[in-house]
Amino acid sequence: MEALGNPTRLNLYRILVRAGEAGRPVGYLQESLGIAASTLSHHLHRLILTGLVSQERQATTLICRANYPVMNDLIGFLADECCADAACNPAADDAAA
Amino acid sequence: MEALGNPTRLNLYRILVRAGEAGRPVGYLQESLGIAASTLSHHLHRLILTGLVSQERQATTLICRANYPVMNDLIGFLADECCADAACNPAADDAAA
DNA sequence: AGTCTATTTCGATATTTTTCGAAATAGGGC
DNA sequence: GCCCTATTTCGAAAAATATCGAAATAGACT
Numbered sequence: 557m558e559a560l561g562n563p564t565r566l567n568l569y570r571i572l573v574r575a576g577e578a579g580r581p582v583g584y585l586q587e588s589l590g591i592a593a594s595t596l597s598h599h600l601h602r603l604i605l606t607g608l609v610s611q612e613r614q615a616t617t618l619i620c621r622a623n624y625p626v627m628n629d630l631i632g633f634l635a636d637e638c639c640a641d642a643a644c645n646p647a648a649d650d651a652a653a
Numbered sequence: 654m655e656a657l658g659n660p661t662r663l664n665l666y667r668i669l670v671r672a673g674e675a676g677r678p679v680g681y682l683q684e685s686l687g688i689a690a691s692t693l694s695h696h697l698h699r700l701i702l703t704g705l706v707s708q709e710r711q712a713t714t715l716i717c718r719a720n721y722p723v724m725n726d727l728i729g730f731l732a733d734e735c736c737a738d739a740a741c742n743p744a745a746d747d748a749a750a
Numbered sequence: 751a752g753t754c755t756a757t758t759t760c761g762a763t764a765t766t767t768t769t770c771g772a773a774a775t776a777g778g779g780c
Numbered sequence: 781g782c783c784c785t786a787t788t789t790c791g792a793a794a795a796a797t798a799t800c801g802a803a804a805t806a807g808a809c810t
Contacts, residue, residue, distance in 0.1 A: 560731075561658015562768080573733060582787065592770055597788050599768090616778060616786055631728050636670060659798080679757065689800050694758050696798085713756055713808060752810090759804070767796070774789070780782085 557630065559606040564591065565599045572609060572622040579612070579621035654727060656703040661688065662696045669706060669719040676709070676718035 560566050571588060572580060580588075586596045600620065603609040607626045612619045657663045668685060669677060677685075683693045697717060700706040704723045709716045 557663055558658045558660065561655045563655065564768080566654055570733065573731075583785095586787095593787065594771075594789080595769055601788085613777085616776090616784095618787070627731065631731060634670075634724065634728060636667065661798080680755095683757095688798095690757065691759080691801075692799055698758085710807085713754095713806090715757070754809085755807095757804105757806080760802085762801100763799085765796105765798075767794100769794080770792090772790085774787105776787080777785095779784085 557633075559602050559608055562599070564589065564595075565603060568596070568599055569603060569608060569622065572620055573627070575622070577621060579619040581614075581617040581619055583617060585620065654730075656699050656705055659696070661686065661692075662700060665693070665696055666700060666705060666719065669717055670724070672719070674718060676716040678711075678714040678716055680714060682717065 560569060568585060568589060571585060582593075582596065582600065585600075586593050589596060600609065600611075604611065608623055608630075610621050610623050612621065657666060665682060665686060668682060679690075679693065679697065682697075683690050686693060697706065697708075701708065705720055705727075707718050707720050709718065
């Protein structure tokens, strides 16, 4: 959770979430975000440590991908006991709907 | 989102989420977390700025409450376009189920 | 008005985080 | 084996954050 507590990292993560299972190469991410490669690498590393993102080598480039199950865990963790009350329906409405 | 990127604050928030609409007085939170009142006040302030938490005065004490709609927005923001892919069903399983 | 408790603001310090550039490494292709 | 591109590690500097104690403020009750 702390892993997403930084605008750059959140941005990065959202790009990957949107990219879906196709993922995105590190180089592409660097261009998109307009930050130093080393900085990106640092953030990526944190995201990977938390399990939010995974990587796969494809020839010379590294493809990064959002880890959906972990994201859902995170969401579950947030919502947690929230439904002990009324006025809360995190699962009731689809994002797609 | 950055607002939850700190262990203390996340903890604090989760206490309030669990507390539900009953909320919790600031003093109680301070005891629970075992931190200085000023520190708590600081974190609380941030949570309130982002809209994640709201306060209501009850006699001499301030009751803090998690703002569920905002939490759900946050979750929605996270999941966002995630369902453009498969392998992702954030809304499919209830936390309560 | 005075006093008491609950909470916030002030001011400072220590830690953590973010960020960069340069150099090192990794893997692939010639 | 050598070179080339993609990415990471290293080292450092700047900025932001977390934390505290003491003092100030807010509201309630007498």
